[in-house]
Amino acid sequence: xxxxxxxxxxxxxxxxxxxxxxxxxxxxxxxxxxxxxxxxxxxxxxxxxxxxxxxxxxxxxxxxxxxxxxxxxxxxxxxxxxxxxxxxxxxxxxxxxxxxxxxxxxxxxxxxxxxxxxxxxxxxxxxxxxxxxxxxxxxxxxxxxxxxxxxxxxxxxxxxxxxxxxxxxxxxxxxxxxxxxxxxxxxxxxxxxxxxxxxxxxxxxxxxxxxxxxxxxxxxxxxxxxxxxxxxxxxxxxxxxxxxxxxxxxxxxxxxxxxxxxxxxxxxxxxxxxxxxxxxxxxxxxxxxxxxxxxxxxxxxxxxxxxxxxxxxxxxxxxxxxxxxxxxxxxxxxxxxxxxxxxxxxxxxxxxxxxxxxxxxxxxxxxxxxxxxxxxxxxxxxxxxxxxxxxxxxxxxxxxxxxxxxxxxxxxxxxxxxxxxxxxxxxxxxxxxxxxxxxxxxxxxxxxxxxxxxxxxxxxxxxxxxxxxxxxxxxxxxxxxxxxx
Amino acid sequence: xxxxxxxxxxxxxxxxxxxxxxxxxxxxxxxxxxxxxxxxxxxxxxxxxxxxxxxxxxxxxxxxxxxxxxxxxxxxxxxxxxxxxxxxxxxxxxxxxxxxxxxxxxxxxxxxxxxxxxxxxxxxxxxxxxxxxxxxxxxxxxxxxxxxxxxxxxxxxxxxxxxxxxxxxxxxxxxxxxxxxxxxxxxxxxxxxxxxxxxxxxxxxxxxxxxxxxxxxxxxxxxxxxxxxxxxxxxxxxxxxxxxxxxxxxxxxxxxxxxxxxxxxxxxxxxxxxxxxxxxxxxxxxxxxxxxxxxxxxxxxxxxxxxxxxxxxxxxxxxxxxxxxxxxxxxxxxxxxxxxxxxxxxxxxxx
Numbered sequence: 058x059x060x061x062x063x064x065x066x067x068x069x070x071x072x073x074x075x076x077x078x079x080x081x082x083x084x085x086x087x088x089x090x091x092x093x094x095x096x097x098x099x100x101x102x103x104x105x106x107x108x109x110x111x112x113x114x115x116x117x118x119x120x121x122x123x124x125x126x127x128x129x130x131x132x133x134x135x136x137x138x139x140x141x142x143x144x145x146x147x148x149x150x151x152x153x154x155x156x157x158x159x160x161x162x163x164x165x166x167x168x169x170x171x172x173x174x175x176x177x178x179x180x181x182x183x184x185x186x187x188x189x190x191x192x193x194x195x196x197x198x199x200x201x202x203x204x205x206x207x208x209x210x211x212x213x214x215x216x217x218x219x220x221x222x223x224x225x226x227x228x229x230x231x232x233x234x235x236x237x238x239x240x241x242x243x244x245x246x247x248x249x250x251x252x253x254x255x256x257x258x259x260x261x262x263x264x265x266x267x268x269x270x271x272x273x274x275x276x277x278x279x280x281x282x283x284x285x286x287x288x289x290x291x292x293x294x295x296x297x298x299x300x301x302x303x304x305x306x307x308x309x310x311x312x313x314x315x316x317x318x319x320x321x322x323x324x325x326x327x328x329x330x331x332x333x334x335x336x337x338x339x340x341x342x343x344x345x346x347x348x349x350x351x352x353x354x355x356x357x358x359x360x361x362x363x364x365x366x367x368x369x370x371x372x373x374x375x376x377x378x379x380x381x382x383x384x385x386x387x388x389x390x391x392x393x394x395x396x397x398x399x400x401x402x403x404x405x406x407x408x409x410x411x412x413x414x415x416x417x418x419x420x421x422x423x424x425x426x427x428x429x430x431x432x433x434x435x436x437x438x439x440x441x442x443x444x445x446x447x448x449x450x451x452x453x454x455x456x457x458x459x460x461x462x463x464x465x466x467x468x469x470x471x472x473x474x475x476x477x478x479x480x481x482x483x484x485x486x487x488x489x490x491x492x493x494x495x496x497x498x499x500x501x502x503x504x505x506x507x508x509x510x511x512x513x514x515x516x517x518x519x520x521x522x523x524x525x526x527x528x529x530x531x532x533x534x535x536x537x538x539x540x541x542x
Numbered sequence: 543x544x545x546x547x548x549x550x551x552x553x554x555x556x557x558x559x560x561x562x563x564x565x566x567x568x569x570x571x572x573x574x575x576x577x578x579x580x581x582x583x584x585x586x587x588x589x590x591x592x593x594x595x596x597x598x599x600x601x602x603x604x605x606x607x608x609x610x611x612x613x614x615x616x617x618x619x620x621x622x623x624x625x626x627x628x629x630x631x632x633x634x635x636x637x638x639x640x641x642x643x644x645x646x647x648x649x650x651x652x653x654x655x656x657x658x659x660x661x662x663x664x665x666x667x668x669x670x671x672x673x674x675x676x677x678x679x680x681x682x683x684x685x686x687x688x689x690x691x692x693x694x695x696x697x698x699x700x701x702x703x704x705x706x707x708x709x710x711x712x713x714x715x716x717x718x719x720x721x722x723x724x725x726x727x728x729x730x731x732x733x734x735x736x737x738x739x740x741x742x743x744x745x746x747x748x749x750x751x752x753x754x755x756x757x758x759x760x761x762x763x764x765x766x767x768x769x770x771x772x773x774x775x776x777x778x779x780x781x782x783x784x785x786x787x788x789x790x791x792x793x794x795x796x797x798x799x800x801x802x803x804x805x806x807x808x809x810x811x812x813x814x815x816x817x818x819x820x821x822x823x824x825x826x827x828x829x830x831x832x833x834x835x836x837x838x839x840x841x842x843x844x845x846x847x848x849x850x851x852x853x854x855x856x857x858x859x860x861x862x863x864x865x866x867x868x869x870x871x872x873x874x875x876x877x878x879x880x881x882x883x884x885x886x887x888x889x890x891x892x893x
Contacts (some may be wrong), residue, residue: 159805160730184734205680208871212677218684219655223842232865239842240800241647241820242691245862245870245888247654250687271736294595299709300618339738342758399676401596432596471678479681486681491670493682494876501872514682532579 063120070112075150077101086127086145091478095449098139105150107227107263115231117504119142124229126257128168128200131192133395136204136512137258143510146261148199154178155264163222168199168262175267184269187214190472191380193278199262205254207472209305209379212430216271217254224251225264229503232433234476239266247494256474257509259502273338276304278372279351281327281360286310288330290405292358293429296335299354301347303357304429305336307379311425311468314378320385321435323378333429334379358434382426383437390422390439394451398462399433399471411461419454421447434462434473460485475513484520492517543587544669547698550581552667555880563694563883565636568629571849572640573693573884579747583635586700591675594675596618596659598675600703603635614706622707623651626783628774635699641691644783645741649816654692656705660686665878675703682862693887696877710740715778718749722815725749729818730804737763743782745789745814752779765890789814793825795850797834805841808834831841834858862888
């Protein structure tokens, strides 16, 4: 008797509408938010629950077929880009909020629940889920866990990794494990934090217990104008030096504010070379106290104008510009490419000047929005993919920015992940031995390297081809005697 | 120093010998096995980089925790997880390797939440660097956080970068007479109602709550909740953190139960409660230890021996499933293929 095929076996464990094999049905899954990279998968599986998901994994494991996990597909680094040889496994149908415990400030949710839906479900308890990536209206908590997503409030409230208590995870073998716990720690190695941000390389999350945060009673934002990006950057350091950790601290340069103003009319000062948005949250007394101190620091740091929001509508209007910076850029340029490096903040003037120089070199405009509090840069490189060579120039420009971030002591990605996009720059940031250790860690979870192959951690072979291996002690690493895998 | 250690590790690996990584020894009571020639981390000491405006401090492993805390306090900052020292010379390396956090943990986060990057010499003698010294970094697996609480089993942690936070502007501790069940409810409810709490402890029929933050916020919380003022609050919390309080001194065999913050009280065992209810210190003997472990697992957590019992890690490890034990073993082999360092922090169960 002929052994059942992969499709036959998957069809046995999935409802009819949960397995897609026709090209036209798979088209919506061909890319994530990094739309320049596209491919059709072998098939798309949409399990409805953990049991089905585990069966899909078990079957793929038995057939040695790779699996690429996908949430809402809003990722910006191609982490969920399909592989023609792999099953694309979407958790979109697993979207139940299982339970909310308002006293313990936790919620148990399935991976396909949208980030914002968690906060909406607990708002009547005076709670919310703190990490707020700008895609929060659409992105799922499963994807947030895979990417360790950030947002505009993470200096004060932390990244995804700081707001997750427990995960149920299906391994490539179909086995189900629990990481973390209902308490604040768990025995053995801290595999919970290892899983968070592992970009679908170690396992697939089927249930997430999130920590909920009491909603501050009031939030107010100050908007300050500066005559140069240097003084704006220095003002950020002064706020921190004054012992203030603002709820949000964002910076935009003039190209960004001009793009945004034409789009949402946030009321930004277009004569300023840079603006800062500084948010304070807490009790009304606390906010009044902090806002007074913030305003004083900003003035002393050379702000040419300071406006403080008088009501919630005004606060949201000030934020609307920042939150719409990406689509606004899309409006003034046919295409844009968003970078995500993080740098020590003191290096900001040097990095921004260098970006301006590169902008001239490549003949492409670049707007800068910046999670100033935590040093996370989002240069938006504008280009037109229909003009021959512009995409390549944009990618080269981006790669130069990432390598610059590493050079000044930073990292190639603060919150968007490596995915397929920054895979080559991983060779610049990590040594061959460090990358090898990461492959060994993957091997501990996924013996046959079937989960999201080719993403996040480059093979040494790929680095050798890229030809920019990390320089160690001033000497390039020799390539000749490297292990190749 | 790094070169020397690399040679020492390679030599031990070649000869099949073990090395005992050790700082001041203040937390040795947490590590049941410690064999081989000593590798004293205090030979690699000092603050590498500290720029308060960046909120980042980079420290060598053998640096005294007290020295780091002093430098940070001088700049108006702190390690927000309030690490216990458990001895005069406690080092940064020991703090990270054991991953033990103090009273502020439930409100600010744990050691691992503030680790931004780390360097480690593995069992092959390779010096590797993971993470970095910036606030946000998602490049590659989060190996630096994996090292926290690894009890020296993965390698010699040589350098760690931490996120710093400003010291609170104002603090006030209030004491409330109440039974443990009421205290657990209060700890959870007051936090959920957005009180600016940074520590909670219930012991001997009294609930201690530390409010901290901007002065107006602390004052209004104090007025709202009442209670009695605690005069020597700084000393009290330091003694509690260092486990010098009479509750710890009197306990013969002390167990640590990590559980859901709202878990019910254990009526028949002497207990102190902190971390908003998520950490229970329980006096138990061999006879009721099994019952405690059962209660802990029902409460979504685990229990382990802390002081005075048999094996510190073994009891905790029983709650790990087979696939997880296998992953632990593979990770250990990857970092330490020749078993130069301490065994997996899982006690007898995993071996």
